[in-house]
Amino acid sequence: DDDRYLVQAANDYEISRQLNHPYLRKSYELRRIRRFFQTRELHILMEYVDGRTLEQIGALGTHGLLGIFLRVAHGLDALHQMGYIHTDIKPNNIMVGNDGEVKIIDFGLSCRIGHIKERIQGTPDYIAPEQVERRIPLDQRTDVYNFGATLYWAITGQAYPTVMPSKKRRTGIDLAGPREAQPPEQLNPNVPTALSRLVMDCCRQNPQDRPANMAEVIRRLELAQHILDKNQATLTGPAIRGKRGPMQTLSSPSGDPAA
Template identity: 50%
Template sequence: MRARTFAQLPAFEFVDRLGKGAHAVIYLAVERSTRSKFAIKHIVRRKAEDDRFLEQAQTEYEVARQFEHPYLRRCFDIVRVRKWLRTQELFLTMEYAEGETLESHCPVSMDGIVALFAKVAEGLGALHKLGYAHADMKPNNIILTRDGGLKIIDFGQSCPLGTRKTRVQGTPDYMAPEQVWRREIDQRTDVFNLGATMYWVVTGKSFRTQMQTAPTGSKMIELEARVDNAPPHELNPRVPIALSRLISECVETSPDRRPRDMRDVVSRLETIQLLLAKRAAAADRGADADAGPAAPQRGRP
């Protein structure tokens, strides 16, 4: 796109469009004074139903402005354009994370997958220490950055730990039962969302939620039963039993049967990393033994 400016943000030059959804456009912008790059989300209210997307952007700002963590995308500013005392347009200035989503670019190696999710769990743990649940953890909300890091994004559905939401929010393939039934959300809700995300990455299949039906006003969400979910190691023999067991525990129906928090998840993932490293070292030693002794060097004639 051609560089452009918005009158409401004269300090920025908008140089590219990073993405467009049904309700928002995200631009790459350069701050004129510093030449630093930022991502700016732009939302326009076109009808009354759009109010909830403005509310989610406000929530994202209120949550993401509080942290400064390598695995969490930070928000810096929010600009509201009002008409007749109602917000009609909104700009959210965010940290720019150059890379691809986990949904579009999955790691191939098992040790790479485990290392990735240890970082994701660490980032979510930092969010929980601030008193919030992400409540929409999924592959599309994890950016793998060009420098080998990652950023958890999209805090629009985040809420204080212990919240009971008045409407069902989340992504069906990753929603915890308590989200579907509008029960209390806490750090174990994110444990479930993360477990469903790990399940998708290691098996290539979406986890079918455990709840078959749940009321949502006048509608019913029809969801498939847990009985159809095979353990990860049965779908992918490369998955270590310890990882398969962790994922299965993360997606337990009852929050009380899941790992209690992200520290527990990180600890177990780090243990699995050590197990994989030992296996790799043993395999290397076995390969060296199979190769036999090195051939003697021949002297010059």
């Protein structure tokens, strides 16, 4: 409803105005439009990204996706260091600029680490089990799950079977646990085993079984990238290296400033 949208928009502004990181979209100003002493509209001035969402872009090579998701992981790590979690990472909330820049957007559902939500908030196909069960403190591992489900979609073209599938796939909500997912390497032969295992670990049902934080995710993503680069060099040889498209040549971020 309208009131819920206004609350989420205000929350987006309150968090994103504090951001100062290359992979997190910042907001600058909030204007409230009031009628009869009630807020009817919110106008937010925010950083402009000239590009498309990951969902709009569609298919990308594994190299390009690793470059994008490394940046997303660094952005989430910075957000966590500020004491917040995003709780709604999905393809539509990852912007990729025409110049290759990557931005996490939409902090409307974000909250403090350890916050307990009284109602279900998140996006089907990417939502973590603890978000559906509710009344459980959310932490970095909730974002790890959302991140893993998004990466699963990006490298396989299929949605991860969460406890809350989207309406087009829904046959009922099973709070006891999702159906078993196929490892990405079985669906896409270009996915190295190290990356496939990371994705599956991120999407473990029990938060304690997932990577503890984004720093661990980053380390394992960089390992997968190293393996992929090594395999690519072996398969192609030096004569045709560097011929990937611009989206597929995104390198691993280094020296990212803290938020």
